[in-house]
Structures are given as structure tokens and as C-alpha cells.
Amino acid sequence: MTTNGTGTHGAIIEDTMPEEDRPLVELRNAGKSYGNIRALHGVSLTVQSGKVTCVLGDNGAGKSTLIKIISGLHQHTEGEFLVDGTPVRFTTPREALDKGIATVYQDLATVPLMPVWRNFFLGSEMTKGPWPVRRLDIEKMKKTADEELRNMGIVLDDLDQPIGTLSGGQRQSVAIARAVYFGARVLILDEPTAALGVKQSGVVLKYIAAARDRGLGVIFITHNPHHAYMVGDHFSVLRLGTMELSADRSEVSLEELTNHMAGGAELAALKHELAQVRGVDVEELPEAEDLQAPVAASSEGTS
Ligand SMILES: Nc1ncnc2c1ncn2[C@@H]1O[C@H](COP(=O)(O)OP(=O)(O)OP(=O)(O)O)[C@@H](O)[C@H]1O
Secondary structure (H helix, E strand, O other): OOOOEEOHHHOEEOOOOOHHHOOOEEEEEEEEEEOOEEEEEEEEEEEOOOOEEEEEEOOOOOHHHHHHHHOOOOOOOEEEEEEOOEEOOOOOHHHHHHOOEEEEOOOOOOOOOOEHHHHHOOOOOOEEOOOOOOEEOHHHHHHHHHHHHHHOOOOOOOOOOEHHHOOHHHHHHHHHHHHHHOOOOEEEEEOOOOOOOHHHHHHHHHHHHHHHHOOOEEEEEEOOHHHHHHHOOEEEEEEOOEEEEEEEHHHOOHHHHHHHHHOHHHHHHHHHHHHHOOOOOHHHOOOHHHHHOOHHHHOOOOO
């Protein structure tokens, strides 16, 4: 990797990296402290066009802090944050959006009783006619929403139905299509499958792949290594604010990823300790990977 910098005798070394290989977003040894609390430290991560970067981690690992830095809600206090190779420090989410970085949060900002097409354009409605008789261009919005959803492979029976009547997976998919339509180049998905059953999770994973195939760089935040492995090109595992693993798909198996998430070593130690306790048959205890069966499996049909 090459970067702009000062060479010997103060000469400026040009960035020779071809534009198409340059990451859309890059963190270099980035970190964030909230007062005395160091929530994130020494985190390096790249997001490339047409690739899915998965960020995994347990509760408190620092996933939200990482999203907040990239989406402009918080500023990093250590290291560097670059967009298109240029160091940035966003002060508002609007600045991140202007650079094409869109975030789809788990609790989607939709109005449940409004139709699907209305939610698709919420806050950016199409209008027609001259001022002062400008009015909503309902036909155009319906037609555009329909086209955009179909382009992503999302087929809904009726765009007039309230968005609240869609399944959780469908709502996430509409939010993904919306971000794509409004020009996102980088899509941050905050645990989009966390509250979904197996089938609905599959629906969302399909649209994550569709966004990737349309050339977006996707950051997929999840607890679930099985979901990550279905669509991921790169895996970054956070633990207590630091990067425990950063590996391309070719460098890590699902089993290894699962073990990292389960804290394989910690579980082995716990098992050993339990073995000392009378009455506990250590052979009966589950293996680390057994404990990591897809979370969604137990909540099938709840969404
Ligand atoms: N605003 C804040 N002020 C102080 N500490 C914070 C703040 N936000 C997060 N932290 C701390 O930073 C650490 C990382 O938190 P973060 O929310 O980023 O983790 P996470 O991986 O997103 O966890 P979860 O999955 O539970 O949301 C935690 O120890 C948390 O208590």
C-alpha cells in the first residue's frame, strides 16, 4: 500500500495506488475515548467498492463506536480516518452522507402507517408544479420506488400498503434500496439480521449481496458469524475495543470465525474450571461452536 507522504529530503511521494483499488473508507489505527473510557483502540479497516466488510463482536466490543465514527456521529480521538484516500473528520452525519456514506440502523426510521413509497422518499419528496402551488409528485414517486425496488430484486405486491405491514426483512430491504437510490457508495448496516428469524435473515442477506453487486462498499455489523460468512469478503472481529482478527475470506474458515466469536480459549478455560467442580461432567458440556448456533434459529417466525 502506498500513501501520500514526505520522502527523503522532504520530497513528496505521490500516491501511486490506482483509483479503482483505493478504499472508499479506511481507518488506520483509529480509536475513540469517551473521557477516560477507551472504547476503541488501534483499529484498522478498509471498505472497498463491491466488497462486504463484516465487523463482528460481542456486546461492548466497540461496534457502535466504530459505526458512529464512520457515519459522522462521533469523531475519532486516535489514528486516521480517510474517505477516498483523503483524511476526514466529520462533525455531522450530513457530512458523511454527502460523501456517500449511508447508515441503515436496526430500528429503522420509518413511519409505520405511511405507504411503502412514501417512506422510500421520506424527507426527500419529489414535487411538481411552480411555487406557490408546488405539490407532491405522487405518481413519479410511486413509479420510481417501484423501479428501484425491482432493480434490487425486491418485489412487493402493493407499494400503497403501510410499511408497518411488511416483515422486518422486507423493511430492511426497502431501507437498503432507498440508500442505494439516494446515492450511497458505502452502506453501513447495523445488525440488520439481529431481530429476524432464519428466513427473514436470508432475505436481508440477499439484498446485502445485491448492494455489493451494484458496486457499493458494505460494512455489515453483526454478532452472527454464520450470517457474516454467507456474504462477507473480509472479517474484522472486535473484542473489548481492539481488533482481535482481521482476515480475508480466503484466510479464515467459518469454524475459525465462530471460535473467535465464541472466545474459544475462554470457553476452554471455563470448561476446565467447571471440570474441577464436583458433579459437573465436562464431557457433557457443549463445544464452543455448538454454543454459536445461529441466534436467529431460536427466533424463527417471530418477525
Ligand atoms: N457515550 C459513551 N460514553 C462512555 N462510554 C461509552 C459511550 N459509548 C460507548 N461507551 C463504552 O464503550 C465501549 C464500547 O461500546 P459500544 O457501544 O461501541 O460497543 P458495541 O460493540 O456496539 O456493543 P453492543 O453490541 O452492546 O451495542 C463500552 O465499554 C461502552 O460502555
